[in-house]
Amino acid sequence: MAFVTLAGAIAPATAATEPPARFLQPVFAGEVGPLAFDDCPAGRACLWTGDNATGTRWDAPSCGDFKFDSRYNNNIESARNRGGGSVILYDGSQFNYRIREIYNNSLPIELTEAQDNRATTVTVLC
């Protein structure tokens, strides 16, 4: 719904044959669709760079240990874990300085101000 409104608002009236503006944007893995907690796919753990499921979404590609790239490093602020096990966020690059465990209970999670924009590595449990 939000995308329809956005595309309609910014598309020039004379460019009816051009694709919607959103298709002109680069698409990265894990950066898909409207931004909301409900957009986290079943079976996945999702993290967002903004509060309240806004910004760019990172979907855990599998169980395991991951180091965030520059788009996500020190940038995670909200989460929803629909995966098979907990997700553990760490401030350090060596899976150290644990910030928070996010249980796989599917609840919308807002990191606290002290936890915001600090995660550098993440362990995704099965």
Ligand SMILES: [Ca+2]
């Ligand atoms: Ca952020």
Ligand SMILES: [Ca+2]
């Ligand atoms: Ca960090």
